[in-house]
Amino acid sequence: MNTKAFTPAETCSTTEAAPKRPVLECQNLSVFAGSKCILREISLSIAENQVFGMVGPSGAGKSTLLRAFNRLIDLQPNFRIEGTIRLNGNDIYERSVDPDQLRSRVGMLFQQPVVFPASIEDNVLFGLRHHRKLSRSEKATEVESALRSAALWDEVKERLKESALRLSVGQQQRLCLARTLAVNPEIILMDEPTSALDARSTESIEQLIVELKKQRTIVLVTHNLGQARRVTDWIACLCPSKESGSGQLLESACCDSFFESPTCRTVFRQIPDDELLPPA
Amino acid sequence: MRRVFDRFLTGLTALCALIGVSIILMIVAAVVWRGGGAISWDFLTDQIRLVGASGGIFYNILGTLILLVTALAVSAPFAFGIALTHGVFLRKTRSRERLMMWIYVLNGVPSILLGLLGFIVFVLFLGWGKSWLTGGILLGMMMVPTVAVSLSERIQALPSRYLDAAAGLGLTESQRIWSVILPQSFGGWVTGSLLGLARAAGETAPIMFTATIFAGATLPTGIKENPVLSLPYHIFILAQDSFDPATGEKLWGAALVLLLLVFSLSLAALPLRLHLHEEAKTS
Numbered sequence: 001m002n003t004k005a006f007t008p009a010e011t012c013s014t015t016e017a018a019p020k021r022p023v024l025e026c027q028n029l030s031v032f033a034g035s036k037c038i039l040r041e042i043s044l045s046i047a048e049n050q051v052f053g054m055v056g057p058s059g060a061g062k063s064t065l066l067r068a069f070n071r072l073i074d075l076q077p078n079f080r081i082e083g084t085i086r087l088n089g090n091d092i093y094e095r096s097v098d099p100d101q102l103r104s105r106v107g108m109l110f111q112q113p114v115v116f117p118a119s120i121e122d123n124v125l126f127g128l129r130h131h132r133k134l135s136r137s138e139k140a141t142e143v144e145s146a147l148r149s150a151a152l153w154d155e156v157k158e159r160l161k162e163s164a165l166r167l168s169v170g171q172q173q174r175l176c177l178a179r180t181l182a183v184n185p186e187i188i189l190m191d192e193p194t195s196a197l198d199a200r201s202t203e204s205i206e207q208l209i210v211e212l213k214k215q216r217t218i219v220l221v222t223h224n225l226g227q228a229r230r231v232t233d234w235i236a237c238l239c240p241s242k243e244s245g246s247g248q249l250l251e252s253a254c255c256d257s258f259f260e261s262p263t264c265r266t267v268f269r270q271i272p273d274d275e276l277l278p279p280a
Numbered sequence: 281m282r283r284v285f286d287r288f289l290t291g292l293t294a295l296c297a298l299i300g301v302s303i304i305l306m307i308v309a310a311v312v313w314r315g316g317g318a319i320s321w322d323f324l325t326d327q328i329r330l331v332g333a334s335g336g337i338f339y340n341i342l343g344t345l346i347l348l349v350t351a352l353a354v355s356a357p358f359a360f361g362i363a364l365t366h367g368v369f370l371r372k373t374r375s376r377e378r379l380m381m382w383i384y385v386l387n388g389v390p391s392i393l394l395g396l397l398g399f400i401v402f403v404l405f406l407g408w409g410k411s412w413l414t415g416g417i418l419l420g421m422m423m424v425p426t427v428a429v430s431l432s433e434r435i436q437a438l439p440s441r442y443l444d445a446a447a448g449l450g451l452t453e454s455q456r457i458w459s460v461i462l463p464q465s466f467g468g469w470v471t472g473s474l475l476g477l478a479r480a481a482g483e484t485a486p487i488m489f490t491a492t493i494f495a496g497a498t499l500p501t502g503i504k505e506n507p508v509l510s511l512p513y514h515i516f517i518l519a520q521d522s523f524d525p526a527t528g529e530k531l532w533g534a535a536l537v538l539l540l541l542v543f544s545l546s547l548a549a550l551p552l553r554l555h556l557h558e559e560a561k562t563s
Contacts, residue, residue: 100447100452103450
């Protein structure tokens with residue numbers, strides 16, 4: 001594990017007793033937009049079946065890092081990366097890698113739920129139907145299982161043909177999760193998935209995250225330190241450097257020891273949510 | 281002082297607007313006044329008789345509709361191609377700007393030049409003679425800039441989160457085009473096409489040597505030597521060549537029908553344009 005300045009305390013009481021296989025690793029990763037450096041030399045390693053949290057003030061490059069993990073950054077003009085990102089040991093920026101195929105293995109959930117103006121059912125199948133041909137009965141099974149995994153089935157099973165735009169924002173976000181789960185990715189990247197949601201919807205998403213990590217790896221960017229404490233196993237803290245403004249990795253540590261780290265406590269004060277800091 | 285100047289400018293602007301609107305109203309009023317009497321069921325359903333002095337304009341309306349439908353079909357693939365090249369395939373701002381510049385140049389080509397080009401290429405070189413298809417193709421070419429601009433504006437306004445979400449699910453670029461970009465910009469195609477058609481419907485220059493004749497044509501049965509009658513050319517010939525006072529009312533009647541056709545196309549585009557603006561506000 002690449003950590004800077006601070007080595008996580010040995011008393012990691014979380015589930016991380018035995019070290020797990022790393023699924024996603026990045027080594028000296030820098031991201032540039034034109035000539036501006038957005039992220040500088042990030043090295044971290046994300047283990048299997050873990051909820052890996054990323055916190056830090058706005059502008060630290062957290063979302064950019066997520067977008068580098070599934071090469072969504074390729075779609076933005078003028079972005080360039082240096083260093084390596086490995087998924088199960090294979091460099092994802094190698095020429096032979098098909099970015100579209102990669103994105104079906106590394107799913108993403110965005111800050112605002114993005115539902116398409118179509119029925120609930122069509123939204124769930126939106127990605128999957130492009131990956132393989134589905135019979136009518138397969139479609140029904142896939143829709144049900146994806147909606148069940150996203151804890152939305154009971155609320156919408158009577159109205160699968162209705163427009164998805166009629167759902168509440170919280171339901172829409174779970175629908176987006178169902179759509180991502182239908183494609184069956186190994187990793188799900190979540191970019192502040194609850195920042196647009198009310199407390200109850202946030203709670204249900206958090207429960208889902210804990211549930212989902214039994215089978216998948218989750219990378220969660222959050223501004224909410226309370227949420228980070230509740231659901232993550234490991235946390236990385238990113239912060240823009242004072243001189244250049246490019247994001248740097250301050251800390252990467254298991255959740256319990258992370259909140260005791262002195263460097264991170266300084267950074268936390270810059271985050272609006274700092275009332276969630278554990279008592280000193 | 282500043283206030284007086286301000287009021288003066290406001291007044292001047294209002295006056296300009298008033299003059300503009302009243303010119304249009306006067307034209308419409310004149311056409312309705314003089315042509316209203318000619319409009320009857322027979323006028324709309326009978327064919328031309330006695331060199332336009334009698335009978336109706338049935339085949340002229342039909343011919344214009346044939347030309348417009350062909351133009352619509354011809355313009356669509358080009359417009360989609362240009363809009364997708366502009367909005368999706370070209371990554372550099374500079375090349376996008378250059379493409380747009382050429383679209384505006386095409387938009388500025390005088391229609392008589394398009395007519396001559398069509399005459400040389402289709403009538404003479406390909407030996408089609410006067411053909412409805414040539415007219416449709418030329419009117420389609422005239423429409424391309426309007427449709428392409430309207431479409432690419434729609435594509436540009438498409439929130440990037442839709443594309444990110446689709447890409448995040450592993451859709452390839454062509455899948456993203458088919459399932460996100462095209463369905464979401466369809467309204468732009470409809471709006472642009474209606475506006476383009478409204479303009480093409482009244483054009484005489486591109487079709488007068490290439491596609492339309494004054495009398496003696498009904499429905500086309502093939503491509504070569506198969507001209508159609510049309511409303512604008514009918515008006516043009518009656519206005520220019522006829523000394524028979526009986527044609528006067530028929531001429532204005534044909535103008536009124538053409539005006540109504542153009543009006544209804546523009547009007548049909550209006551709710552769609554407003555709808556687009558509302559969407560832009562909410563997203």
